[in-house]
Amino acid sequence: MSKEHKEYLKALKKHKIKIYFWQIIIFIIVIISWQVLTDLKVLDSFIISSPKNIINTIASLYNSNNLFIHIGTTLYETLISFIISMLIGIVVATILWYSPFLAKVVEPYLTILNSLPKVALGPIILIWFGASTTSIIIMAILISSIVLIINIYNGFINIDNNKIKLVKTFSNSKITLYRFLILPSNIPNIISNLKICISMSLIGIIMGEFLVSKKGIGYLIMYGSQVFNLDLVMSGVVLLCIVATALYYLVYYIEKRYEKTTH
Amino acid sequence: MNSVLSVNNIHKVYHTTKAEIEAIKDITFNVNQGDFIAIVGPSGCGKSTLLSILNGQENVTSGKIDYHHKTIGYMLQDDALFDWLTVLDNCLIGLKIKKQLTKENKEYVLNLLDKYGLKDFINSYPRNLSGGMRKRVALIRTLATKPDILLMDEPFSALDFQSRLKISNDVYQILKEENKTLILVTHDISEAVTLCEKVLVLSKRPSTIKNIYSIFYSQKTLPSSKRTALEFNDYYQQIWRDIDHE
């Protein structure tokens, strides 16, 4: 390695460290000023809580053995909805790809469902499936699967025509085409939709937990706001940030794993 | 000689929402074992249609094709290599699709890759290959299923001139060595008269066969060298005049 190249890499590393540094600094500044301003009563900790109160609230949740129940519930529901939504997305997209006729027929319905704010269906789902975990999960699946169907289907139909022609020089079977070209060439697209799916699922689950639930992070936030316990609300938001980040990195990890196997 | 393909009075009409397009009016020709036949003609006259028909992807409106139990391999203009597969897996894709991936066939493919300078690249991905190498991979992918007759639709037109000369030589040698029969569609008259021994000139759409040339060089050389042979210019000029230029 040349000296210049070493220096270039060093500069690059330095630049990265600088970015991390400022990210952490901003975090610390916000936390400290939040704490100081509420200590000095410039801000009302009853309205906006404070870092100390949040930590205490989370600690007491932990001590009463409730912390992991709430996190676990939300995680469990989100993962279930994530998996089912992905399956629905891939299977339905496959069916639509296989039958252009069906795709044409359902196109307007998909568009309507996609533009409809799915929360509006919340009360209906509650009536149909009762105030249960099932309702929450169905809600989340509704929110995430429609987008997935559309995204994955679009990937399926946007395949390089030359590659289709090539497969057809060997076989005219549609299943062969799917198996050797459509599906494998869409793996990157499907993987990039994992991220969308996980965040949509989480949104759906939290929304469902707002509507009905006795546990979960959404429940904590909702319950906290009903009894005007802002410490609990803020703690819920913090926990949600942590869960969302963890889920994001889970998918990120899957993505990286995939990239490693193909390159 | 041994006939491997007989095309009898084929006629092809496409139906679209806007119109009825008569692509091929009436084409008849015969192909013998080992023939290298070029098909030239004005743009849009139905050359690709003819190859798609020969490969069984398009139906004829009327007419008959006799394959004499021979098999067909089709090499398209775009190499259409799958970027998520290695060079070897790309070459094996036809065998996998046709469920012919036996040990012998794989050996055959490895052998071809080795013989035609791709040995060191079998585990590389297509993006690491040059244009000429990609063409060779595409050719081996077509050869993998051991077709008796190869159809090629402007296989080299995306390449620069230098690579085209080189790959023409390669393809010529490879196909002669593997004892194949070739039907080549091309826009490039010089390619037609150097690579092939017979040139079919099609009329403009709806196409018929306007003329058939037998190409003969007094010296047997590689395609690129034929460009400087005495006969080259005559054939070139004659065919050039024969094609209906708009």
Ligand SMILES: Nc1ncnc2c1ncn2[C@@H]1O[C@H](COP(=O)(O)OP(=O)(O)OP(=O)(O)O)[C@@H](O)[C@H]1O
């Ligand atoms: N699938 C199709 N449906 C309708 N019309 C078609 C179809 N394929 C080709 N055609 C028409 O048939 C005619 C012949 O097309 P073809 O592609 O066979 O010509 P070609 O000789 O290969 O042209 P080029 O020299 O540009 O490659 C053209 O007028 C084209 O528009």
Ligand SMILES: [Mg+2]
């Ligand atoms: Mg064409």
